[in-house]
Amino acid sequence: MDPSRRQFLKTAGVAAAAAAAGIVAKPLTAEANVHVEANPDRFGVLTDTTLCIGLNCRRCEIACAKENGNPPIDTPPEDESVFDHLRRTHENQFTVVNRYPNPHGADKHPIYVKKQCMHCDEPACSSACFVKALRKTKEGPVVYDASVCVGCRYCMVACPFDIPAYEYHNPTSPKVRKCTMCYATRTSLGRKPACVEACPKEVMTFGKRSDLIKLAYEKIQADPVRYERHLYGEHEVGGTSWMFLSGAPFEKIGLPEHLGDVGLPEYPRNYLSAAPLVMAIWPALWGGLYMFTKRRDELEKQEKEKGHETHDQEEK
Amino acid sequence: MAAPSIGRPAGSDWVREKIFLGMTPREYVRSLVTPGNAVAAVILAVGLPITFIRFTQGMGAVSNLSDANPWGVWIAFDVLCGVALAAGGFLTGGAVHLFGMKEYKPLVRPAILTGFLGYALVVVGLLFDLGRPWRLPYPMMVSLGTTSVLFEVGWCVALYLMCQAVEMLPPVFEWLGYKRLRQWAVGLTAGATVTAVVLSTLHQSSLGALFLIAPGKLHPLWYTMYLPVYFICSAIGGGIGMIIFESSLSHSYFKEQTKHHPHGEFDKLTIGLGKAGAVVMYMNFLLRWLGVAHDNRWELLTTGWGAWWLVEVVGFIGLPCLVYLWGYRKDNVLAIRIAAVWSVIGLILNRFNVGLIAFNYTSTERYVPRWTEIWVSVMIITIGVLIFRWMVNRMPILLQHPDYAGDEH
Ligand code: SF4
Ligand code: SF4
Numbered sequence: 083m084d085p086s087r088r089q090f091l092k093t094a095g096v097a098a099a100a101a102a103a104g105i106v107a108k109p110l111t112a113e114a115n116v117h118v119e120a121n122p123d124r125f126g127v128l129t130d131t132t133l134c135i136g137l138n139c140r141r142c143e144i145a146c147a148k149e150n151g152n153p154p155i156d157t158p159p160e161d162e163s164v165f166d167h168l169r170r171t172h173e174n175q176f177t178v179v180n181r182y183p184n185p186h187g188a189d190k191h192p193i194y195v196k197k198q199c200m201h202c203d204e205p206a207c208s209s210a211c212f213v214k215a216l217r218k219t220k221e222g223p224v225v226y227d228a229s230v231c232v233g234c235r236y237c238m239v240a241c242p243f244d245i246p247a248y249e250y251h252n253p254t255s256p257k258v259r260k261c262t263m264c265y266a267t268r269t270s271l272g273r274k275p276a277c278v279e280a281c282p283k284e285v286m287t288f289g290k291r292s293d294l295i296k297l298a299y300e301k302i303q304a305d306p307v308r309y310e311r312h313l314y315g316e317h318e319v320g321g322t323s324w325m326f327l328s329g330a331p332f333e334k335i336g337l338p339e340h341l342g343d344v345g346l347p348e349y350p351r352n353y354l355s356a357a358p359l360v361m362a363i364w365p366a367l368w369g370g371l372y373m374f375t376k377r378r379d380e381l382e383k384q385e386k387e388k389g390h391e392t393h394d395q396e397e398k
Numbered sequence: 399m400a401a402p403s404i405g406r407p408a409g410s411d412w413v414r415e416k417i418f419l420g421m422t423p424r425e426y427v428r429s430l431v432t433p434g435n436a437v438a439a440v441i442l443a444v445g446l447p448i449t450f451i452r453f454t455q456g457m458g459a460v461s462n463l464s465d466a467n468p469w470g471v472w473i474a475f476d477v478l479c480g481v482a483l484a485a486g487g488f489l490t491g492g493a494v495h496l497f498g499m500k501e502y503k504p505l506v507r508p509a510i511l512t513g514f515l516g517y518a519l520v521v522v523g524l525l526f527d528l529g530r531p532w533r534l535p536y537p538m539m540v541s542l543g544t545t546s547v548l549f550e551v552g553w554c555v556a557l558y559l560m561c562q563a564v565e566m567l568p569p570v571f572e573w574l575g576y577k578r579l580r581q582w583a584v585g586l587t588a589g590a591t592v593t594a595v596v597l598s599t600l601h602q603s604s605l606g607a608l609f610l611i612a613p614g615k616l617h618p619l620w621y622t623m624y625l626p627v628y629f630i631c632s633a634i635g636g637g638i639g640m641i642i643f644e645s646s647l648s649h650s651y652f653k654e655q656t657k658h659h660p661h662g663e664f665d666k667l668t669i670g671l672g673k674a675g676a677v678v679m680y681m682n683f684l685l686r687w688l689g690v691a692h693d694n695r696w697e698l699l700t701t702g703w704g705a706w707w708l709v710e711v712v713g714f715i716g717l718p719c720l721v722y723l724w725g726y727r728k729d730n731v732l733a734i735r736i737a738a739v740w741s742v743i744g745l746i747l748n749r750f751n752v753g754l755i756a757f758n759y760t761s762t763e764r765y766v767p768r769w770t771e772i773w774v775s776v777m778i779i780t781i782g783v784l785i786f787r788w789m790v791n792r793m794p795i796l797l798q799h800p801d802y803a804g805d806e807h
Pocket of ligand 2: 213238
């Protein structure tokens with residue numbers, strides 16, 4: 083075979099392989115994109131922040147630590163200083179209660195808000211994970227599988243609520259740590275999460291998400307003065323399993339209102355679906371260009387040689 | 399990297415020629431005592447204990463990474479900048495082999511070597527940053543998270559590294575004197591070049607797409623749906639800058655090897671690159687404004703973040719573009735070199751902005767790298783420079799191997 087032909091076949095082979103890769107990649111991307119097959123019976127938790135007493139309680143934090151085998155909370159419940167600054171979840175603490183001043187007046191009761199993973203319906207963390215270590219279960223909770231996690235922490239970059247935490251001081255088997263809604267021990271069996279059970283004021287209600295939404299609107303309807311006319315988490319970032327009622331604007335109590343109603347995996351989705359297309363078209367395009375260039379060079383060379391010959395003849 | 403001496407009878411003559419550059423071991427060791435090497439030695443001497451602590455006590459022991467700031471300089475510099483600056487490799491390969499710009503051939507090998515080392519060092523940087531680096535192959539073989547942009551980045555980087563390795567084979571075989579193997583490797587370059595161009599256009603933009611998932615966290619002047627487009631275009635700009643920078647440096651540092659290449663001719667190439675640089679930087683400049691116009695972010699330009707954005711876009715894209723243009727018009731090589739370095743710094747600034755500075759901009763817990771983190775990054779670059787020099791001194795990278803003079807590859 084002459085070299086240019088062989089070259090062509092080689093280039094074409096590479097192009098075909100890449101195109102095939104593109105075709106394979108396509109259904110994969112389509113299949114796994116995180117859209118929950120919305121199980122209408124999936125669980126959720128409704129938190130009524132107007133009921134939480136916070137100080138001298140934090141039973142949910144205590145129960146959470148116990149249930150997950152985490153060290154007990156390091157400040158006693160009666161210690162008011164923990165509320166001096168806003169806390170976030172950590173590798174050893176999957177839920178925290180924060181205190182916010184009541185925007186309706188300094189004389190009004192401050193607002194306590196429990197924070198934990200929201201168990202998004204379209205979790206950014208799970209769509210960001212390149213080894214599928216995070217997964218939305220059909221029961222609702224978003225769970226984590228440490229046996230495949232590489233520790234890239236892209237899930238932490240992606241989470242709009244800043245929930246996943248990392249074991250930075252573990253050199254051999256660091257894990258991502260967050261609330262799993264007590265999936266393994268409780269919710270997969272239909273039982274309430276530990277924090278929900280421990281709450282003396284029944285701030286949280288565990289149940290089917292659809293029932294909780296109904297309940298929430300009944301509460302708002304029944305007492306429109308007490309509540310903001312909004313159920314936080316019904317639609318935010320595509321909907322979350324953990325939802326909130328509040329007597330103050332949500333932005334003021336640490337629940338960001340600018341996140342939009344679109345599931346965050348939607349943003350890279352367009353980009354990702356274009357990639358296989360590029361994979362399919364690009365090699366052909368560049369390979370073609372390569373062959374064109376090659377051919378042009380050869381023609382040029384031939385021309386030159388011919389030119390030389392005639393030149394030589396003329397000299398004679 | 400191909401281990402140089404494998405499968406070769408290690409006759410002492412051969413070692414002396416190939417490894418010790420024709421010197422006796424004593425002479426060779428003595429030749430290594432230079433100020434530059436002393437600096438490198440200090441960097442490594444401090445870096446190795448840091449590395450030890452990192453892998454025995456966790457990354458928390460040597461970094462300021464936190465739950466609020468999971469990505470630091472190891473990602474922003476080692477990965478985001480490393481990959482972008484390696485774009486020179488596929489650019490020159492593509493220009494010469496695909497667009498037939500043969501006059502740039504002398505720049506191909508050094509650029510591909512820079513690109514290859516750049517990528518290899520990205521992987522080294524990742525070893526520090528990943529919690530369980532030994533699971534690096536997991537996204538490829540164990541559990542495929544196809545919804546993740548990072549999945550695509552991982553695959554592309556792995557495949558691209560292989561392409562560049564293939565493109566590096568001919569000089570390695572020339573050095574070792576394996577003619578038949580070299581011929582075979584040359585045959586593969588076409589495929590590798592095409593694949594490399596495909597892959598880099600994909601994953602350069604994927605690095606920008608990584609941030610699409612975090613619209614609430616990246617400042618809106620940087621967060622736009624054009625992020626992937628910005629990343630590939632700015633990588634081309636920075637890649638051109640790197641080719642100019644790296645080739646000028648090599649030309650003065652490895653004088654002995656480049657004297658066959660007349661200075662006037664080399665300057666012409668630099669000026670040609672400068673023109674390309676001006677065009678690309680101009681395009682980047684326009685694109686950045688397009689994002690602001692598209693998302694209607696004009697009012698943000700009067701804020702502090704807006705001022706910082708202007709510093710980046712006007713100061714590090716617009717100005718170097720003008721300097722390129724001026725240098726090209728006036729045939730001024732120095733101006734073009736200045737513009738090249740300027741635009742490389744601009745690229746680094748951009749990656750830092752997206753990855754660190756304008757990221758988490760509302761967070762109260764701001765990230766400032768610990769010196770040990772920076773030291774690790776500096777150490778990684780140092781290793782790259784040392785390997786580059788080691789290879790250029792031995793292999794026909796800048797120089798054409800006399801046996802293959804006139805050969806098309
Ligand atoms: S709140 Fe964060 S960690 Fe929890 S499911 Fe949503 S994205 Fe994932
Ligand atoms: S840190 Fe682990 S869980 Fe999080 S995205 Fe990376 S691999 Fe997935």
